[in-house]
Amino acid sequence: MIISEMQSKLATWSTENEERKFDRLIRIIADRSWLSEAARITLTSSGARTPGVDGIDKRRMEAMLDLELETLRYELLTGNYCPQPARRVYIPKANGKLRPLGIPCLRDRIVQRAMLMVMEPIWESDFHPVSYGFRPARSVHHAIRTVKMQLQDGNEQTNSTAGRWVIEGDLASYFDTVHHRLLMKAVRKRISDQRFLSLLWKMIKSGCVDHGLFRASSEGVPQGGVISPLLSNIMLHEFDQWMEAKFLSKKVRKDRWAWNFGIQNKRPIAIRENRQWKPAISYCRYADDFVVVVKGTKAHAEVVREACREFLEVKLKLTLNMDKTHITHVNDGFTFLGYRIIRKRGSRGRMRPVSSIPWEKYRRFTEKLVKQLSGNYGMNRMDFVESLNRQLAGWANFYQYTDHTATIFSKVDRTVFWKLGYWLARKYKRGFRSLMREFVRSPEKGKAKIWILQGQNSRGFYGTLALRRLITSRKRWFTWRNPEENPYILRSEKRRTVESYFDEVAFALSNT
DNA sequence: CCTCTCATGAC
RNA sequence: CUUGUCAUGAGAGG
Numbered sequence: 290m291i292i293s294e295m296q297s298k299l300a301t302w303s304t305e306n307e308e309r310k311f312d313r314l315i316r317i318i319a320d321r322s323w324l325s326e327a328a329r330i331t332l333t334s335s336g337a338r339t340p341g342v343d344g345i346d347k348r349r350m351e352a353m354l355d356l357e358l359e360t361l362r363y364e365l366l367t368g369n370y371c372p373q374p375a376r377r378v379y380i381p382k383a384n385g386k387l388r389p390l391g392i393p394c395l396r397d398r399i400v401q402r403a404m405l406m407v408m409e410p411i412w413e414s415d416f417h418p419v420s421y422g423f424r425p426a427r428s429v430h431h432a433i434r435t436v437k438m439q440l441q442d443g444n445e446q447t448n449s450t451a452g453r454w455v456i457e458g459d460l461a462s463y464f465d466t467v468h469h470r471l472l473m474k475a476v477r478k479r480i481s482d483q484r485f486l487s488l489l490w491k492m493i494k495s496g497c498v499d500h501g502l503f504r505a506s507s508e509g510v511p512q513g514g515v516i517s518p519l520l521s522n523i524m525l526h527e528f529d530q531w532m533e534a535k536f537l538s539k540k541v542r543k544d545r546w547a548w549n550f551g552i553q554n555k556r557p558i559a560i561r562e563n564r565q566w567k568p569a570i571s572y573c574r575y576a577d578d579f580v581v582v583v584k585g586t587k588a589h590a591e592v593v594r595e596a597c598r599e600f601l602e603v604k605l606k607l608t609l610n611m612d613k614t615h616i617t618h619v620n621d622g623f624t625f626l627g628y629r630i631i632r633k634r635g636s637r638g639r640m641r642p643v644s645s646i647p648w649e650k651y652r653r654f655t656e657k658l659v660k661q662l663s664g665n666y667g668m669n670r671m672d673f674v675e676s677l678n679r680q681l682a683g684w685a686n687f688y689q690y691t692d693h694t695a696t697i698f699s700k701v702d703r704t705v706f707w708k709l710g711y712w713l714a715r716k717y718k719r720g721f722r723s724l725m726r727e728f729v730r731s732p733e734k735g736k737a738k739i740w741i742l743q744g745q746n747s748r749g750f751y752g753t754l755a756l757r758r759l760i761t762s763r764k765r766w767f768t769w770r771n772p773e774e775n776p777y778i779l780r781s782e783k784r785r786t787v788e789s790y791f792d793e794v795a796f797a798l799s800n801t
Numbered sequence: 802c803c804t805c806t807c808a809t810g811a812c
Numbered sequence: 813c814u815u816g817u818c819a820u821g822a823g824a825g826g
Contacts, residue, residue: 333805336815380814392815405817421818422812428819429811463812513815518812521817576812576817626811650810676807679822683809686821765821 290320292406293779300410300777303479310481311411315488318403319365324358327403331395331515341394342376342498350395357396365400368484372397372492375511377499383653389465391497391511401492401515404485409519410777411479416522417529418772422576423518426776429626430690432575433644434767439571439582440619440632440642453632454590455623456581458597459613463577464517465509467524468606469493472510475523492516521576524605529574531600532581536570536593545569568593580625590616628691643692651697654684655704662708666716671746671754673712677705678757685762698759709740709756736761 295317302309317323328350331337337347350357364370375391382388393401409425416424421432440453460466473490480486492514496505510517535541545567552566568585570593581597583590594616598609617623619642622631628644635641658680665673681701688694713728714721729738732755743753770776 334816339813339815341815375815378814388814390815398816401816423817425818430819432811511815515816517815518817521812578812654809679808681808682822683807683820686808687810687819689821 290317290322292323292326293777295323296406296410296777297779299407300414300775303411303414304775304778307415310477310479312480312482314407314480314482315365315484317407318400318485319362321358321362323406324362324399324403325354327406328354328358328399331398331402336392337395339392340376341392341397342373343394343396345395347395358399361396361400365488368487370400370488370491372400372495374495374503375497375513377497377504388512390513392513393495393511393515397492397495398515400488404489404492405516405519408480408516410775412519412523412526413775413777415479416526417533417574419571419573420522420526420529420575422574422578423522426770429575430767431770431772432573432626433628433630433690434769436573436580436582436625436630437642437644439573440630452584452586453619454583454585454587455617455619456583456590456594456597457613457615457617457623457625458574458579458581459610460577460601461608461610463607464512464521466607467510467521468508471606472520472524475527476520493520518576525574525577527605528597528601529572531604532570532572532597535596537572542569575626578626580623582619587616587618627687644690645693646688646691646697651701655701658701658705659708662705662712666712669744669747670713670716670742671744671750674709674740674742674754674756675746677709678754681705681757681759682762685759689762689764690767695760698762702758702760705756706739713740 299311303311318327332347332351332354337350340346361370373394375393375397378390378392379387380390413425419435421427421429421435440455469490472493473486476489477486493510494506496503497511498504510520514520548567566585568583568589570584571582573580581590581593583593594609594614598611598614601607601609615623619632620640622629624630624647627647627650629647630642630644632640632642658677661677684701685694685698710721710724713719713724717724728740728742730741731738732741737758737760739758740756741753742756743751745751
């Protein structure tokens, strides 16, 4: 079985028929090549060396892989497969609290990966265009760009009193509170294969082992499970659909326009019935984090928030954290997906949404670097600068589409410059000034000066190395993807041309 | 086209 | 001692 072709078929079928329920999926995931691909991905992931409760790590799994996959295949087809409980580990979160992880053992991760490989192509056709979390070909940047566009003044009609209010949705410990029966109900909308469904049921019911004690799971999906992100999207897709039907669809917008038009033109019936202006709504979701933009009054926003709360609580058995679900005016700014977004007056007097790096993120990053620069005196200097450069490059890369980075970037540059100077001075017991005279130079003519070191790194490479400056990091053009398209659907024509092209290249190379 | 290393970020 | 999904960048090799 060719995996990409099978996934393309599943994606096409679910796109073409939105009612279609898939049967005999267990036969696909029990396929030899399917399972071995799932195993390959699982074993090449960075967490593969961390075992589950059975203590089997990457090395041991690789040693008996063929036999293990045959066993899995047999157990899956006969329905004897039984997932083991996850190993519970607590890791600290940014806010100081602990995050409970459930680490399944490797064979369970392989099976979950096989399930993911079959489920994701199907649901990708269903998911809402403004849902961005955990989905292929979609990123934080797409979500941020979407929200910024929604905040732009434009086409949508507003009355003179309409402002823009933002609801920052926050679900209380979402992964741990997913309702099992409701989740299965959502899954059954697309899957009719009883064996597959009972496998999934066993999976979410398998519980965990905490401090050597087994604990059954009455609700929630394991944080650490391969399919958990997809399951969270399947559950919250119900919320997306409700939002779509209630606030976002073409029909709703048309009706709202007619309604507001009636009020605007002071139709007697509108006045007599004391009709209220209806606000325009837009919405964007990233996993359990979502933003609703209300073009109206704060009271309008409060009504919308209450409606969301009620739906989530009654229909999905999820609790919206009301303390953290703020309603803020766009001009006061809000935080979403690690960005601060605020509407400001632009150059030509027009209000424009801009994004910037939140102070807290800047502080955390420099703190991390300063901590490294206040120790590690035994480290090879070239290795150390290489490591710093990689971290600086990665950070700048994430914020490359942000609007006002210059001040923050130069602040980071300055602290790293000085702290690296002190680091060198202490390591080599030399004066700061003499080090500067010797090693602070311009990388090129006209460029600002920076530490330029030469020497040999631990891998034996000899050369010169300049400390990276964030301020010079370039901004690339942002590329959109088609939000309606299922990325699993292979475009046969394009694919053929690409394949033939690479066949020719391969042929040409093999002949030289 | 493939393999691998390292890094960043969101949740 | 830290799992998972997704995105992105840099580099090395075939």
